[in-house]
Structures are given as C-alpha cells and as structure tokens.
Amino acid sequence: MQIAEVPAGISLGETVGPQVYRLLRRRIIQAELLPGERLSESEVAKSLSVSRQPVREAFIKLSEEGLVQVLPQRGTFVTKISVAAVMDARFVREAIEADVVREVAENRASSAIDELRRQIGEQKSVPHSDRAAFLRLDELFHRTLAAAAGKSYAWNVIEGVKAQMDRVRFLSVDDMHVTRLIDQHERIVEAIASGDQSSAEQAMRLHLREILNSLPAIASGRAELFDRD
Amino acid sequence: MQIAEVPAGISLGETVGPQVYRLLRRRIIQAELLPGERLSESEVAKSLSVSRQPVREAFIKLSEEGLVQVLPQRGTFVTKISVAAVMDARFVREAIEADVVREVAENRASSAIDELRRQIGEQKSVPHSDRAAFLRLDELFHRTLAAAAGKSYAWNVIEGVKAQMDRVRFLSVDDMHVTRLIDQHERIVEAIASGDQSSAEQAMRLHLREILNSLPAIASGRAELFDRD
C-alpha cells in the first residue's frame, strides 16, 4: 500500500514547505483561490495533513511574491490582482528578456534555434482550447531562450516576478490570442536565426507588451478580482 | 530601563525573522561571516536570544538569495562567492537598470535630476576611505533612479539579486575606484538631463560593468573566499 501521498498531493521525500508553496501558488494563479479570500495557516495545514510550520513558510514566500497579504494577528488574504503590480512585473520582465534575447541572437547557436523551432511546432499542434497546455509551452519557450543565452538564473528571477502576470494571462488567453502569440514567437526566433539583435529585442518587447492589450478589458470585465487602483 | 533590545540588536515591535535575516545578510556581505563557515539554527538563536523558528525563516530567505546553502540534516553553510553567480546577478541588474534609466531620461523630471545631482555632491564630500558610507550612498543613488522612473518595484527585484555583487564590492571598493564611480554617476545624470536615452542607457551599462574590472583580481587575490568555478 502506498502511503507516500496525502489527499491534495504532499509527498514525502521532499520538504513540505516548498510543496505547499507551489500548490497554493498554482491555485491562486488559476483563480481557484479567489482574490480577497481568507487563508488560514491552521485550515490549510489541516486540509493538507501537515503542521502549521511549513504552511507558514509557504505563506511567507507567497507574500514576498505579492500573491497573499499577511496581516499579523488578523489573517492572511489572497491579494486582489493589481494593475499596477502587473505593469511593474511586466516592466522588469521585459527588461530582462530583452537583454536575454539579444544574447541569444549574438550566439546564434543552431541547436538552440532548432529546439525553439521545434517548440513552436508543438505550440501550433496543441488544441487552442487547452489554455493550460499552451501556457506551459509558452513558459518553456521563454525558459529555453534564457538557457540558450546561458542565463538560466535570469529565468529564476523572472519566475519570482511573473506570478502577477500569470494571473492575468490565465484569465485572458483565448483562441485568437494564441495564434497571435505563436506568430510573435516565430518572429523572435527568425530574428535570432538571422543574428539581428535589435530585431530580436524589439520582437520580444512587442511580445511581452501583448498583455497590455488584454489587461484593460479583463480588469473592467472581472473587476471583482482586481484591486481598484 | 530600556529592555526593547537584546545583545546583537533584535528589537521588539517588529517580527523577529526579517530582523535576523537582515542581520545575517549584512554580516555575510561584509565578510564577518566567512564563506564556508557553518551556521547553526540553534547557535544563532541562542546568540540572539530568540527561538530557532525565526532563525530558520531567515536561513530560508538567505538560501533563496544564494548567501547560504542549507543541507537538510547536515548543516547550513555560508556559500563561497561564485564568480558565475556574480556575473549572473550583474546581467540581470544591468538589464533592469538600463530600462530604468531610459525611462528617467524620457521623463526628465527636474526635481529628480536636482536630487540626483545633490546626491552626487554628497558622494564627493564623503571621505573616500569610508567604504560603507559610499556604498550606502551608491545604493541610495540607484534606488532614487528607480523611484524617479516610477519603478520602485524594479529596485525591490534588484535588491534580491544584488547581494552577490555586494559581497565583491565590499572587498573591492577603494579610493581610486570611488572617484571613478562618482564620475560615472555624473555622466548618467547628465545624459538624463539632456534627455538622451541611449547615452543614459550606455552610461549605466558601463557603470554596472565596472565590477568586471575588479572581479578577476579579487577572485584570485582572495581565492579562499571564492568558489572554484
């Protein structure tokens, strides 16, 4: 009998804190835990059959990412999505990925370019209705770019920043959008393949500004999820 | 009688974990805690008259910044300075600050420019032998730039990244260097004042590459502090 699992998927063999963190992070980004909702150390602990301690560590990490707000002696709450926070995160991400893609365009490693093209093919083959699958592939694409630039660490930094953007993206990605995003991926890779650093940079900046097009509509259409700011 | 303080400076009124974190962070950056040195939850807790719990939280945060390495059931150790980690952090910082300074040069807010010039004056007036004072002013200068761009969040991200660089800077800043750095600050501000985004960006990139000049000498001269990589 297998007892290395408890209900919601906390496994032994890895420390508990990071597992709780990832679980809650995903649930917040996918809007299963709604903005404004109250989280309790003890309730989360009980529901996952772990103690409060690792849950607390997860809360701290989530609060550093701005996904929850911890009010001592009062409670912990899922933050509302803040347009300002999304814009701030986007700015940082654009700055980093602009330099990353310049680096890749300078190196022009053919193996990396092949891999990126292969991934674009995969992106096209995924049914556009499967949002989660596309978002995974999109994330992989960007991480692969960073790795190709020899800047995996830069991707780690982006991961700590992008959660705010991901919340919006989860709400906004639709069919038409996916086609457009894949097209932008292609332009980026072609600029890289031709060694044109400036074009690659501009293509990336344009790509990462795509969220700005959908943000206003989402923020007003789903106002209950957003902080008024 | 004042009892809001215990020996090394943990005060009530603020939660303990972050205080322990900042204390240890500073001591690692200033090489009071040496690379390779062993830290123990219980010993640190005892020496600060706090419990192990908040110390553990500090260790987790420090490990996320790469300042310590936590080996479960074995121990926690101050990381050696890694040239690769310094380069990675520098890359990310340059990318972010390049875009920040472009933004400032675009806005050209006169109040911000005045403040930056005032700070440069202050930097010149500090005795060059006082490394810590200059490093504080340097940090303030860069933080002010981010604020002037309306991107205070971007500075938060940089703070989480720059610890690795700060360890090297603490070892490398000397008199000649300080004059040079202040001169670079002036060039940045003048480019901003004239609204020349490209010049401002290039001046900033040059400024942030300064560490590359001192890094090789430090890494070989103080090899015992560095990871062999």
Added chain:
DNA sequence: TCTACCCTACTACCATACCAGTTAAGCGCA
C-alpha cells in the same frame, strides 16, 4: 598498524504548545 563498526552528538525538519493581539457575536442595559 589498519580497518570496520558502533555510538554519540549534532543537524534541519516537522509537529505541537503557548502567547499577545484582533475580531465579531451575543448579552445586558437603556
């Protein structure tokens, strides 16, 4: 002398207990 094993001391991780502070509901009084 060297090797293999055991045993002790120590580690971080997890769980639990206690605390001060906040909140809100309910009761008593006007």
Added chain:
DNA sequence: TGCGCTTAACTGGTATGGTAGTAGGGTAGA
C-alpha cells in the same frame, strides 16, 4: 429597538519538543 460592553473564538508569531538522518570519533578486532 438599539447601543455598548464583555467574552470567547481565532489569528499569526514565537517557543519548544520530538524525529530521522548525517558525521565523526573511538573502540574492538584482525
């Protein structure tokens, strides 16, 4: 009925207990 106080339940922060696992020193045997 409506207001104000009391109080009990709950919060996160801190302290402490207990556990599995590691490392290193010392001892017994070859």
